[in-house]
Amino acid sequence: MARTSEQFYNELGFEGMSKLKTEERTNKELAYLKGLLRSGQHILDLGCGYGRYTIPLAEMGYEIDGIDLTPSLVSKARGIAKEHNLNINFTIGDMRSLPFASESYDVIISMWNTFSELYELVDQIRAIEEMLRVLRNKGVAIIEVRNHRTSGVDQNYKIEGIDGMPSFRHTKKSLKDLMTNLKIRNYKVFVDVFGGRNRLFLQFWKGS
Numbered sequence: 001m002a003r004t005s006e007q008f009y010n011e012l013g014f015e016g017m018s019k020l021k022t023e024e025r026t027n028k029e030l031a032y033l034k035g036l037l038r039s040g041q042h043i044l045d046l047g048c049g050y051g052r053y054t055i056p057l058a059e060m061g062y063e064i065d066g067i068d069l070t071p072s073l074v075s076k077a078r079g080i081a082k083e084h085n086l087n088i089n090f091t092i093g094d095m096r097s098l099p100f101a102s103e104s105y106d107v108i109i110s111m112w113n114t115f116s117e118l119y120e121l122v123d124q125i126r127a128i129e130e131m132l133r134v135l136r137n138k139g140v141a142i143i144e145v146r147n148h149r150t151s152g153v154d155q156n157y158k159i160e161g162i163d164g165m166p167s168f169r170h171t172k173k174s175l176k177d178l179m180t181n182l183k184i185r186n187y188k189v190f191v192d193v194f195g196g197r198n199r200l201f202l203q204f205w206k207g208s
Contacts, residue, residue: 021052021195029195030056033109036142037062041106044134046095047114051077051088058086065089065105067098096126100134108134108141115202116145119153119168121181128182128204135206145170147191147200175202 045054048066081088151174187204
């Protein structure tokens with residue numbers, strides 16, 4: 001049986017995750033996100049982990065919530081937010097079945113290759129459908145993943161010496177095919193520099 005994301009992140013933990021990103025790279029990524037976000041929007045950080053984006057964006061004045069599958073990381077995020085005197089709603093949950101009312105958010109961000117952990121097409125479809133459900137009309141979802149030359153399931157890799165869970169190697173074509181499958185017309189797929197690296201982005205909008 002394949003390892004799950006929760007099993008992997010429980011083993012990697014906060015210490016292991018925090019080693020993967022330098023402060024300089026995080027600041028560059030936050031600057032990029034600020035260029036996409038506006039004040040007054042209600043934002044959901046989908047796959048928030050320990051709040052690496054959620055907490056600093058809240059400190060900047062954005063109204064933002066976080067959700068993640070791994071209880072230990074959500075607990076860490078809540079603890080850091082408390083230390084910073086921030087009132088952020090952090091929730092344990094699965095992007096394939098979001099525990100939020102329909103039309104709750106203006107923007108959803110799903111960064112750090114989180115979406116690629118859904119390696120089955122049926123799960124990718126369910127997650128996109130859930131994002132559309134909880135987005136308000138004209139709301140936008142922003143997904144960032146690694147940029148691959150060929151698409152398919154990656155079964156074998158390690159992070160910090162720990163066996164990873166299966167993930168899906170996305171390409172521009174695989175993301176466009178996903179949008180076609182879902183009959184979503186209002187989207188764009190592009191590669192951009194994010195935190196000093198070329199990354200693959202999918203943005204899609206709810207409504208016409």
